[in-house]
Amino acid sequence: MPHSSFSGSLSSPKLDLGIDTGNVFFNHTIDGFLKIGTVAATRAAVEDAYHAARRGRISGHNFEETLKKMCKEGAYWGTVAGVYVGMEYGVERVRGTRDWKNAMIGGVLTGALTGALLSAAGHNNKDKIVVDAITGGAIATAAEFLNYLT
Known part of the structure; x- marks a missing residue:
């Protein structure tokens, strides 16, 4: 009996942007803001692109609304993520353990x-x-x- 198999691995892309404010706490917070904010903005763009494809058209107004939504979602989720990363890092420093x-x-x-x-x-x-x-x-x-x- 013929036998076949599949072997491989899947890994996510790695992108690091180094921003050095001179303060480790702020570095962690800004990194969390940028990474999660980018994910949220991308999600908003893809969601609106999907809806535009279903409608079969895109207008200047739709494009402007998408940009506004990307900025709003990116800022909101980026802020929450930045606060979380900063809080977790602060708690780690206070407790002295990870x-x-x-x-x-x-x-x-x-x-x-x-x-x-x-x-x-x-x-x-x-x-x-x-x-x-x-x-x-x-x-x-x-x-x-x-x-x-x-």
Whole structure:
């Protein structure tokens, strides 16, 4: 009986942009902002390109709206990521150890901070701050555990 197999590996592209502010904390924060902000902006562009392809047309207005959406999404997610990376690094420095607990604490602090800012801006329910803190901690901890699996 004939037998065939497939062997290979798949790896993601690696791109590092070095920005040295002279402060390791700021370097980590800016790096997180740029990387995740770029991913969010790219996601927005691809999503809008998909919708334009389904419609079969693109206009100058659609293109302008896509650029605005890319900037908004990139800035929002980049800011959250930058705050998270900075918080996690700060917790690591304070605790003096590098483990999953830093991710959890950093996620909780980031979720609480962003939840508080959004609640203050939108005059929303204060319970949202607690829910956002729990969500941030859960997502950050899950991501850290996934990193250990690979």
